[in-house]
Every structure is written in structure tokens, then in C-alpha cells.
Amino acid sequence: MKLDCAIIGGGPAGLNAALVLGRGKRNVVLFDDNRPRNAVTHESHGFLTRDGVSPNEFRRLAHQEIGAYPSVSIQQARVNEVHKHNDDEFELIVDNGTTVLARTIILASGLKETLPDIAGIHKFYGTSLFNCPFCDGWELKDRPLVVIVEEGSAAFHMATLLWNWSRDLLVCTNGHAMFTEEQKAALSKHEIQFVEERITALVGTNGMLERVEFAAHEAIARQGGLVAPRWDPASPFGEQLGCETNEMKGFTVDRLGRTSVKGVYAAGEVVAPSQLIVSAGQGSAAAAGVIWDLTEREFSA
Structure with missing residues (x-):
């Protein structure tokens, strides 16, 4: 089965995108290799109602809430390859031996940092x-x-x-x-x-x-x-797919997370280093972009 969207990255951007897509009745898989950049962080701040929450607790609560939407699955796995076959098909090769087909992808894999x-x-x-x-x-x-x-x-x-x-x-x-x-x-x-x-x-x-x-x-x-660490994309997929970048080496997106490549959306720190609440908001926007574009495509068919 070809999914509506595959999300690469299980941080706040990817998780919030999964939540919104689930509420939009879309069939989604989120890949999370559980290698967060903020692994050394004890508390996260600036997120209303969650100020001071630990990243692990934030992640646990997010998984619990997303679990209420049966069309969303979360896989603890790493995506090794992404191939674009046309404007409506992306093939993801996963390290657990599976291959996933999706109509769209959201890049939310964040950054890796070098001190x-x-x-x-x-x-x-x-x-x-x-x-x-x-x-x-x-x-x-x-x-x-x-x-x-x-x-x-x-x-x-x-x-x-x-x-x-x-x-x-x-x-x-x-x-x-x-x-x-x-x-x-x-x-x-x-x-x-x-x-x-x-x-x-x-x-x-x-x-x-x-x-x-x-x-x-x-x-x-x-x-x-x-x-100030040196930041680099945690995954190479945006560059490999030809997504344009901004002056901060992040991906250029519009207000709904659309990159320069049709069907590819980006959210969170792959756009620019940002606070947890900003990344989550960008994930929500990218999910709205996916829902809008897929619905418009289906309505016009």
C-alpha cells in the first residue's frame, strides 16, 4: 500500500506533523531512529503547559497522544535511502529490511552538531x-x-x-x-x-x-x-532530492513547509535551528500542507 506520507524524524516537528496528519485521516508512518540532538538536555523550555519537561517525557506523551489515531504508525528504525520515482511516489529503504512507498515525505530529521x-x-x-x-x-x-x-x-x-x-x-x-x-x-x-x-x-x-x-x-x-556548535543536516535526503537551501544551510520552505521539490516538505531544525515550540509549529504547518495538497489533488482528479 502506498501511504499518504512518510515522516523522517521523531523530534517535535515530526511528532506534531504525525498528530495533525492522523487527525486529518491520512495514512502515515513516522520513522524515528532515537538519536536526538538534545540527548544531553535535561529540560526543555518555552513550550506552554510543558515548560521544564524532559525530552524523554515529551516524547512519551507525544507517542501516547498519537496512538489515539489508528492511521499513524511509529517505527523505531532508520531510513537509509529515499528515491523519488515521480511526483506522487517516494520509495524509502529502511534499515529493518522494509521498503515503504509514500505519496509525500516530510523531512524532520533535525541536525547533528559538532562542538x-x-x-x-x-x-x-x-x-x-x-x-x-x-x-x-x-x-x-x-x-x-x-x-x-x-x-x-x-x-x-x-x-x-x-x-x-x-x-x-x-x-x-x-x-x-x-x-x-x-x-x-x-x-x-x-x-x-x-x-x-x-x-x-x-x-x-x-x-x-x-x-x-x-x-x-x-x-x-x-x-x-x-x-555555538557547527550544525549539519542529520540526514542527506533533502540534498539528494535537490531541495533548495537557505542562507543558514537549511531547506527553503513556504508557510506550509513545502520545499522546492514537489511532494517534499520540511519542518523543524532542517529549516533552521529553533526552539521546541517553533519546531512543533512547523511540523503542524507541514502536515497541513500535505493534507491541503493531497486533498486538492484528489478533489481535482
Whole structure:
């Protein structure tokens, strides 16, 4: 049987898409290999009625609610290949040995992240070092914090944003010179320290950062902060199918999650890194796009 939609990814975007598609009476399968990017996260924030929920509990509740819709199945499996045969057929090769045919697909597989190569960083990531101030800024508020960014122009912008939660900031570029003179002047004006020396280690106990050590600069005490990982798509399917990308290397979509390839929709962090509630909303929008397009196609047949 050819399904109406196959969803690749079991995070908030994929789960919410599955819920909306189930309520739309569509036959759907969601593939989840259970390798979430937020595996180190203890709490998720910013989602009304679920503020502070653990990712595992959020997932459990989502599966329970989706289970009320018999046209949706969830498979704990990884999709290895996706092939587009025409505008109305996608073939998915799954690692459990099955092949699935679907009229549409939703890419919701999220991102994989690579942290800067700094000794000790993994001990603190998810406990006192985070990547999103909207998600964890409240827990970090008013502490002496560090911002660690190695690439691009994000260091200044992250420092500016985190300044909303703490006025005691240190910005580190780990050996990269990336500030303009104007940016240095703005940081100094707001008493924000910046060190472009290479970081040799992050030191602390029980997941709580205590100080940042440098190659040639004296160590500076800190109690947490933000780090900018390098993000890459967790699966290659969008690129392989020819979906256009945006300036953040995510897939370009319209308001209903449609990519540049007919029948392919995208939601969540494959579009842009975002909060849980935003990803869930994008999943809902993509599901609405699928229902709208399939219904219109059937109505016109």
C-alpha cells in the first residue's frame, strides 16, 4: 500500500506533523531512529503547559497522544535511502529490511552538531553550557558567563543577545580574530570582556563550569554560558532530492513547509535551528500542507 506520507524524524516537528496528519485521516508512518540532538538536555523550555519537561517525557506523551489515531504508525528504525520515482511516489529503504512507498515525505530529521575542539567541553554541555539563550537563558541569568564561538560573525551577536540575561560576559573566539574595531568598541562600552586567545581547557566539577583556561591569557572564572556548535543536516535526503537551501544551510520552505521539490516538505531544525515550540509549529504547518495538497489533488482528479 502506498501511504499518504512518510515522516523522517521523531523530534517535535515530526511528532506534531504525525498528530495533525492522523487527525486529518491520512495514512502515515513516522520513522524515528532515537538519536536526538538534545540527548544531553535535561529540560526543555518555552513550550506552554510543558515548560521544564524532559525530552524523554515529551516524547512519551507525544507517542501516547498519537496512538489515539489508528492511521499513524511509529517505527523505531532508520531510513537509509529515499528515491523519488515521480511526483506522487517516494520509495524509502529502511534499515529493518522494509521498503515503504509514500505519496509525500516530510523531512524532520533535525541536525547533528559538532562542538568546538576544546578540552573538557563535553563535560559541561547540556548542564552549564548551552546553545540557545531562549531555551536556557533563565537558568543562566545574572551569572558570570562565557560565549564561545569559533566561526563567522555570530560571536558579537550571541554576546549582544546573552547580555539580556547577564551583564557579566566573556566572549571567546578560541584563537580566531573575528571582531571589527567597531564591535570591540561596543563590547568594551558595555564592559563585556573578549579574548581571542586559544582556549586550552574548560574546568569545573559535576558538569558545572568554573573557569576558562587559555594558551597565553590568565584563566577567567565563569559559571556557565553559550557555545555555538557547527550544525549539519542529520540526514542527506533533502540534498539528494535537490531541495533548495537557505542562507543558514537549511531547506527553503513556504508557510506550509513545502520545499522546492514537489511532494517534499520540511519542518523543524532542517529549516533552521529553533526552539521546541517553533519546531512543533512547523511540523503542524507541514502536515497541513500535505493534507491541503493531497486533498486538492484528489478533489481535482
